[in-house]
Amino acid sequence: MLRAWYAFRYWLTVYARTWRGTIVISVANPVLFLLGIGIGLGHLVDHGHSMTLGGVSYTAFFAPGLLAASAMQTGFIEGGGRVAGAAGSVGAYRTAVTTPLEPSEIMAGHLLFITFRVLTSSAVFVAVMAVFGIGAGWWVLAALPAALLTGLAFGAPTAAWAVGVRSIRNTQTLYRFVLMPMYMFSGTFFALSQLPRGVRLVASALPLSQGVALCRSLTLGTASAPTVAARVGYLLAFVVAGICVARITYRRRLHG
């Protein structure tokens, strides 16, 4: 496991040179989105009927949803394009395999780095939420591990898939046709209860919906232990399944 740490350290070193480029998409965009949509659109929505939002302001409703959606996006980008690039013929994994590192250690090190990326960008977002007084006091801090779990529920399965991908363009296709719709229909922008019953059932089974609901209920202090446990279990299943599959796909691609 020490060698997984070496792999993590490698990604940190590279990140120390390149982090500026990632700040826009994983921190600045969500914060601007929060300010623009939350406060601008919220002004309109709050004058209508906000009861479907559980009696909270639109900003307080939207912010934790956006936190979860951004965590998903960071998990996906780090686990998708970056992994596919590293697994390519001149990628970073090609160098790592010639050292004592085993494929599973290369994988674990990269998942640690994805953890780091989701955690740090979510932490900035949570701090902004706290500054704006969103959430029920300290409860907003509980949304941070929930966001991390959401990010990993996407990062781990995505990495398991992306390590076998031959063209980075495939990760962009997946982003456009799977991630973006999920972003829109997982209750980030509106309450799922507003949807027709059939659509609602499908939408609430999406992992992002569970992540959004988890972040939101914790932020607003409305969470109950059984639902939190169920949602955590659901997301954790994606993380564990992702890791199990990744152990196989990493070995297949890197020691093929």
Next chain:
Amino acid sequence: MPPFRAVDGIDFEFGRGEVFGFLGPNGAGKSSTMRMLGATSPVSAGTLRVLGMDPAEKGPEIRARIGVVPQDDCLDRELTVRENLFVYGRYFGLAKNVIRERIAGLLAFAQLEEQADAQVETLSGGMRRRLTIARSLINQPEILLLDEPTTGLDPQARHVLWDRLYRLKRDGVTLIITTHYMDEAEQLCDRLAVMDGGKIVAEGSPRELIDAHVTREVLELRFPADDQAEVAERLRAAQLGERIELLPDRVVVYADDGETVLVAVHGMSLAPITALVRRATLEDVFLKLTGRSLID
């Protein structure tokens, strides 16, 4: 379709301090063999021992004691020369100060001291290759695997690189090299395995291979393209040399004494456009064994 066999039942052995080469054209299975030796690709059948260990069981232990120079450099474009060496050393769990010390020596060895803080992007092809070799030495390996170390380099850069490899050999590092350049194989290798289509077709020292498979000299004759086949027939009928090979652009006669054969050719009132007598090379060995040329 049956699964493709990139490497099909090869048998070889190399000893400490030796320079062992795999000579073969593109697609011969050289890189696949190197990945198995480097414990990054499983051996599907047969036995392989590297440093006395089984790669299936002791991959990390083997990789800790060997160095690998892959066919593609795989350097980090975002990092400088020094940083590339540093992050690689960290993969081996080496302490920072140990790595820094070794980097100083390796930069000197690779003649990259002036480029130490340059981005990899700005290096020439030869410099990148030397950096990749320096990187592979960070763990002070006992065996160094070099997959086509000089492919794509200009003649001068190749000579600089060969010179560095001689130094490693002198220092007692076992070198395993793949190449499709017969001059490289002749220059560097104590012993060679000639590969084609995933198989080893011959093995021995460059000298032994030439002695065993071809004559001492070779006479190359060029005739007008339309006449070549007919001329080759006439030479065969006259039983000149030991063997006659008809290539698209020339007729090749294998003989221990090329000059004598050339005189005989003129005696048959044949008038080649050009005639050249040269020493036989590994290229001729390859042609003899496979009926094809090394570089297509």
